[in-house]
Amino acid sequence: MKMFKNYLKTQRELIDLNIECYLNKLEYPNVIAEGMRYSVLNGGKRLRPTLLLMVLELYERDLSLGLPIAVAIEMIHSYSLVHDDLPALDNDDYRRGKLTTHKKFGEAEAILIGDALLTHSFSIVTDETCGVSSDKLIKIIGMISRYAGINGMIGGQMIDIESEKKKVPLETLKYIHENKTGKLIKLPVEIGAIICDATKEEYKALERYSECIGLAFQIKDDILDIEGDFQKIGKPVGSDLELEKTTYPSLFGMDKSREILKELIEDSKKSLSIFPKDKIQKFIELADYIGIRES
Template sequence: MLKNYLKEKREFIDNSIKEYLEELKYPPVIAEGMKYAVLNGGKRLRPILLLMTLELLGEDEEKGIPAAVAIEMIHSYSLVHDDLPALDDDDYRRGKLTTHKKYGEAQGILIGDALLTHAFNVITSENQKVASDKIVDIVRLTSQYAGVNGMIGGQMVDIESEGKNIDLPVLQYIHTHKTGKMITLPVEIACIIAGAEAKKKEKLIEYSELIGLAFQIKDDILDIEGDFEKIGKPVGSDTDLEKSTYPSIFGMKKTKEILAEKITAAKEIICSEFQSEKVKLFTDLADYIQNREK
């Protein structure tokens, strides 16, 4: 069920991204590079999570498409910049050349900048089905979770922690901000669009925070045990950069136990509040995050 759902929604999101980027023609390298960076594969987990949440809350998923596309643009920009020589210095992403390797380093920086900026244009100009006050809330939340109080803050602490022995609270800050905030964001945006009641919103956010942390823990595992052919990028980069990870602090056995605990807790939380048959997508998604190979 989940496999078919993810495939269907991924194609739907890809077509929406193409539609919103189609009008971009000039400068050619920016227009082409933006499309390359966003449409260069990817699971589309974040935008799909937004659409899933709208469905669970009984809201029209069409209302979430602009925000879903914008979130994927922001996520893609972060990967473009993450791969740059000044950060992780990666040559491959999703099995293909990273954006700066294909277009040049300066071009890669500007392509990432363009994706981030254009994301807010999409949220504000393509959202005719969402009330203006809700759009303001979506912009506020997106800028908060993508910025210094979210993804960027987590990225900064991650960089500062390279080559150091950090404690668990610092590692958790990195994971919950660098990765977790952008997984919670689509859920919270769906709650804004649907006007979700407080209790349902609370449980959905708790669920998203747990799978967000689990997603990053699994990334830590895959950086050691993963296969380039499956994950599409070199393994061992965390070790090369001397980053503290769950395996480096707890060892692999304990890390996998922690991952399983987060997944179990996420499934219990979502099932405690929702009885709809659509909730199975959320429990299956949690299992998918735990068992994914890329």
């Protein structure tokens, strides 16, 4: 696991270098440009862009094919966090151990910073991507808008808000997790498969892998919200309980939630059995990492 953490660190450094490269081109309005950099470059695991690079590595393709899209996905993820933290939603003061964007820059400013991250991400995809055919790029742009929008992250977020202070059934909870969190984890994997011309069987295997780790990631988040440490997760614990949200622990208890988490991680590994074992080692290590992470 130590070697894999070093791998994640290397990938994170590469991604951050490219994020800085693109965002440093922005200068005015100053507060928007500064706020965008603050919101994206304030830590984070870079799991989503790393997944795209991992698929490119699996097919032995040049990482430069996917780096602009990987950066765009991270910017979309960051925009969602900026808006999630706003007083009208989760009303959080800290994110990754630092002041949330609205606490640092102001509430109106944070709304516009989030909007700018989302819209500028599409400019990066179209203006900076090289070596990917226009047909593939159109398909990728459509997928990004769907998975980040009403049929993905935004839809999941809306049902999550509507479900506060209610005991919702498992099907509703699954919808929330699959869309609010899962779609943006599936997105880079499926984009990587498109760029690399994956066969139908390979595409389905990668899709299944991403679905399993996406749900596993959210269940682990639910667990960390109960037993996590502020110093490690960078934000106060117990927010789900405070908002009376239905979570896997609230439905099944902690022991059963851990069991479901473990099953999902094992299922994610099995889904990639069609690939040579030596080619999928990083995917296996990532699945294990999701299960043991502390932040």
